[in-house]
Amino acid sequence: MIPVYICDDEAPIRQRLEQIVAGQIMILDSDMGPVRTVEEPDELLRLQKEDSVPAVYFLDIDFPGKISGLELAQKLRQYDPRGFIVFITAHNDLAFETFRLRLEALDYIVKGDAASMTTRVQSCLESIRERMLSQRPGQGSYCTVKILDTVRHIPTDSILYLEAVGYRHTLRLHLDNELLEFNSSLDHFAAQLGDGFWRCHRGFLVNRNRIRSVHLKEQIVELDNGETCLLSRKAKSEYQAQT
Amino acid sequence: MGLPFRLFTAAYTFLMMSIALFILTCGILGKKIKGRPLAVFCISAQVLQWLIGIVGPLLILLASASDDMALSPAIDILTYTPVALILGWQLAREFRLPFLHTLTAAVLGTFIANTASSVMAQVVERYSPLFDRMYILAFVLLYIPYTLTVGVSWFASYILRRSEFYRYFSALFRSRTRAALILVVSFALMCLMPLLHTFFPDIDPNVAYGILFYSFIIVGLFCIQFVAMYTAGQDKIKAQEETILQQQAHMALLEELQQEIRAFRHDVTNLFSGLTLQAQEGDLAGIQEFMKRTSGYFDEKLGNEIAQMDGLSNIELYPLRSLLTTKLAKMRQQHIKGVLEVLRPVSRDQAMDADDLLRAVGILLDNAIEAAAKQDGLVHIVLLQEEKQLYLAVANNYDIAPDMAALARKGYTTKGSGHGTGLSSYRRIVARCRGCAMRTYLKDGMFVQELHIPTI
Numbered sequence: 178m179i180p181v182y183i184c185d186d187e188a189p190i191r192q193r194l195e196q197i198v199a200g201q202i203m204i205l206d207s208d209m210g211p212v213r214t215v216e217e218p219d220e221l222l223r224l225q226k227e228d229s230v231p232a233v234y235f236l237d238i239d240f241p242g243k244i245s246g247l248e249l250a251q252k253l254r255q256y257d258p259r260g261f262i263v264f265i266t267a268h269n270d271l272a273f274e275t276f277r278l279r280l281e282a283l284d285y286i287v288k289g290d291a292a293s294m295t296t297r298v299q300s301c302l303e304s305i306r307e308r309m310l311s312q313r314p315g316q317g318s319y320c321t322v323k324i325l326d327t328v329r330h331i332p333t334d335s336i337l338y339l340e341a342v343g344y345r346h347t348l349r350l351h352l353d354n355e356l357l358e359f360n361s362s363l364d365h366f367a368a369q370l371g372d373g374f375w376r377c378h379r380g381f382l383v384n385r386n387r388i389r390s391v392h393l394k395e396q397i398v399e400l401d402n403g404e405t406c407l408l409s410r411k412a413k414s415e416y417q418a419q420t
Numbered sequence: 421m422g423l424p425f426r427l428f429t430a431a432y433t434f435l436m437m438s439i440a441l442f443i444l445t446c447g448i449l450g451k452k453i454k455g456r457p458l459a460v461f462c463i464s465a466q467v468l469q470w471l472i473g474i475v476g477p478l479l480i481l482l483a484s485a486s487d488d489m490a491l492s493p494a495i496d497i498l499t500y501t502p503v504a505l506i507l508g509w510q511l512a513r514e515f516r517l518p519f520l521h522t523l524t525a526a527v528l529g530t531f532i533a534n535t536a537s538s539v540m541a542q543v544v545e546r547y548s549p550l551f552d553r554m555y556i557l558a559f560v561l562l563y564i565p566y567t568l569t570v571g572v573s574w575f576a577s578y579i580l581r582r583s584e585f586y587r588y589f590s591a592l593f594r595s596r597t598r599a600a601l602i603l604v605v606s607f608a609l610m611c612l613m614p615l616l617h618t619f620f621p622d623i624d625p626n627v628a629y630g631i632l633f634y635s636f637i638i639v640g641l642f643c644i645q646f647v648a649m650y651t652a653g654q655d656k657i658k659a660q661e662e663t664i665l666q667q668q669a670h671m672a673l674l675e676e677l678q679q680e681i682r683a684f685r686h687d688v689t690n691l692f693s694g695l696t697l698q699a700q701e702g703d704l705a706g707i708q709e710f711m712k713r714t715s716g717y718f719d720e721k722l723g724n725e726i727a728q729m730d731g732l733s734n735i736e737l738y739p740l741r742s743l744l745t746t747k748l749a750k751m752r753q754q755h756i757k758g759v760l761e762v763l764r765p766v767s768r769d770q771a772m773d774a775d776d777l778l779r780a781v782g783i784l785l786d787n788a789i790e791a792a793a794k795q796d797g798l799v800h801i802v803l804l805q806e807e808k809q810l811y812l813a814v815a816n817n818y819d820i821a822p823d824m825a826a827l828a829r830k831g832y833t834t835k836g837s838g839h840g841t842g843l844s845s846y847r848r849i850v851a852r853c854r855g856c857a858m859r860t861y862l863k864d865g866m867f868v869q870e871l872h873i874p875t876i
Contacts, residue, residue, distance in 0.1 A: 247763065251806075272727070272761040274800045278813045278868065324857040325809045325872050347851045352861075354824050358850065359857035404825045 179309070180228045181212045184221045184249070185237040185265055190288055191216070194235060194265070197291070197298050204299075207306045209233065218249045230257040233305060235286070238266045250280045258330050261305045320370060322350070324359050333373065337387050337400050339366055341380040351404065377416075381406040391416060429562055430473075431466065436566035437533060438465040438503075440573035444529035445507055447577025449515065449522065450586030457514045464510075465503050472499045496614040500530050504610070516852045520599055521590060527606040534613055535637055536572045540565035588648030591655055602644070609640065666742035669749040670732075677725050684722065724759065731762035735803070739778055740766070744801065747785040756789060756797035764805045771874040772853040781812065783846040784869050788816035791867065800866070810873045815866040822867055827860060 181198060185191045191214045202209045215221040218240055225232065234253060238246040250262050264276060264285040276282040283304065286297045319330040337351040341363050348366070350357040363382050367374065375383050377398050389401045393416075396408045408416075442461050446453045472495065508523030515522070544565045580586075593599040691714065698706045728748055735741040744760065751758035770777060788799045797817065804811040827843070850856050850871065859870040 272763055274759060274813075274815070275761045275763055275802045275804055278800075278802050278815065278863075278870070279804055279811055325855065325874055326807070327809075327872075342847075342851070351825075355859065355861035356824065356827060357857070357859050358847070360855055402825050 178211075178229070179209045179305075180232040181209055181235075182215060182221055182224065182232060183212065183235040184215045184218060185235075186216055186240050187237075188216075190237075190265065193291065194286075194294070194298075197295050198235070198302070201295070201299050201302050205302055205306060207302070209302070209305075218244055221249070222252055225253060225256055231259040231261065232257060233261045233263070233302075235263050235265055238264050238271065238285075247276070247280070250276070250282065254280060255328070258328065261301075261308075263301050320366075322357070322359070322361075324357075333370065333384070334386065336370075336384050337402065337404060338384060338406055339363060339374075339382040340406070353402075375412070377412045378407040378409040393417070433562055433566045434466050434469045435462060436570050437537065438462045440533040440536070440570045441465075441503070441507065441526070441529050443570070443573045443577045444532050444580075445511060445522070445525045447573075447580035448525040448529060448585060448589060449511065449517065450581055450584060450589075451511075451515050453577075454514070457510060461507055461510055464506055468502055468506065469499055472502070494614075497611050500527075500534075500610055504530050518593070520603065521593060524593075524599075524603045524606050525589070527603070527610050531606065531609040531612070532576065533569060533573055534610070535634070536576070537565060537569040538613065539634065540568045540572065544568070585645075585648075588645065588652045591651040592644075592648050594651065594655075605644070609637075663739075663742060666746045670742065670745045672749060673725070673728070673745065677722070677729070680722055680725065724757070728758070728760045731760035731801075731803075734762040734764065735766045736768050737766055737770070737774070737777075739774060740781065743778055743782060743785075747782075747789065751789060751797075751799060754789065754797070756792050756799055758799050758801065760801045760803075762803045766803055766805045766810060767875055769876040770810055771855055771876055772849075776849045776853065777873070780846055780849045780871065781814075783842045784814040784871070787842055788814045788867075788869075791818050791822070792816040793819050798866075805875070807875075809875055812871040812873065813868055815863075815868040817865055818867055821862065824860070824862065 181202070183191055183194050183198065185194065195212055195214050199210075199212050202212070213224065215224060221234075234250075236246050236249060236253075240246070240249075244252075246264060250264075253260065253262070262276075262280055262282045264271070264273075264282055265288060266285055267288050271285055273282075273285055276285070284297065284301050286294055286301070288294070318333045320333050320336060322329045322331055331350075331352065335353045337353070340349045340351065341347070342349050342358070346360045346362060348359060348361045348363065350359075363376070363380070367376055367382055370382070373385055375385050375388075377383050381398075383398055383400070383406055387400050387402075389399045389403075391398050391408065393408075393413060396410075396413065398406045398408050400406070438461060439458070442458050443453055504523065504526040507526040507529075508519060511517065511522040511526070512519040592602045691710075695707065695710055698710070732741050732745060735744065748758045748760065772780070785799075785801070789797075792799055800813070800815040802811070802813040802815075847858075850858050853873065855874040857872040859868075859872075861868050861870075
């Protein structure tokens, strides 16, 4: 079950949203619930730790005199990096790109008449269900990457290879449809990722599951998306000894 | 004089020269002198000099050079060059500067250090009383001048750093030919003294000769400084012109907003006079209908411009603000919708150098503008100041999805050959900044470039 939280300081909005969400979960017949409503952000942070993650959060964008929805979401993300965040806002002119890109927020719901809120909630829950289903087969291991004060959990399957670039301590992580460049060392990741990865060169760490072929003559390793890594002489002789 | 003493004396002079060289090169590059790199350099230079001191003469003897006099300058040049190379390489890694800069600085530093040491030697020789004991002679001829050289180098380095010489110096590397020229000139200066000794071995260095010689050197250095300052001045003028253009763009945005507000005011007056009529007639349904129609009107008309202004005013880093203003104006010209979101004030203290930050953001924005879809182009710019970092994201929609596998390759571009240098220089800039991280991905039909910069 995926817990659902609604956090808003206005009681009527809270109640109405709870009704809508509970109703939609029933209709969709998905394994979400229980739906809990919270008034205080601090209370939500406490509750979050008592139940499982990932969870679904409907958050008000501002709590007058308390922390902003942005900060609340950032705190929630620290504990639940894969959770689903939906914002509730009174205005249409919300700076949503910030929330979508920085916090990977799913959507936002404008407080207003019940009909439009219902359709919005419905589309949110549907896309959550879709994402959960598509994630299920990849429920394998995760690789933890810390960039400044943000921690990301990357499914190991989606990693193609890691590459040490240019200057010392700069690492480039090649994922499906994503490139990540940050300060770290290959040795650190070689230790974290274990046997599933192969150090085929001093500057390359390759996901064994993503290798299409090893070209011994050209001394390169080809990956399943056509990218290539270098193969060192040492790794080559290792490889030949194994096969 | 015993052999150990001779060896120690040689080691001491090598050490002093290495320290002087390191200090001077750091001064030229405008960096603080750090202990660890200094120690590493001293040790490696010491080893190298001993190696060359032993191997060099043997090699030349094997090559059967008959003239003994030709030996010493050749060995000198043979020593200076690898030492300068090592220092250049080491500093390039340490300070993450281009190797060409550090190498030229090292070569120039060698020249200055040598000049300083020979001046010191002459001065000391001239003004010290004569002794007949060998130890004291060695002391006078070698220890004092070389120690003084370090002091002089430190002083020169201090002046260079204070006068921000590196700003002028780096201006010399703008074009490739100029960079090559300055490297050759520095190298020639470095070889000047050993060569002079070869060609005019008989000249007895006296004061008049010394003054003439050093005045040449000083004139040469002045020329370098002058050329550098001239170039830097040109750059400054260019930068100012750019600022003026950016401010003009800002003014244009303000004027446009003013025009639209005037039009809006006109509209609103008209609409409300209609509304008043309806209210007088008690047409409640009509009024509700009107409310529904006009509630989004203001946002639709002015929302984006106002959001842009709000966002811009949150950026305290003024050059960044004007850069964004210019780029937003460019987007308006090309009918690309630019959305800027800056929720919190952006602090001025970023770990990335301000010039680098501007160049990085400029490259990202130019790329986004160029890659945005031809019809209904859309560019999102998000800046979010957090406690420990500045989060920056530039996203654009596209006609053809970029190939993420190819993106990592050097010189990737969708525009044919000759393009694609932007992204690789962007990478270089980011790699230079310690703790910075970048992320590139596709999400919901947008191509997103993220940059995380630590805040001091």
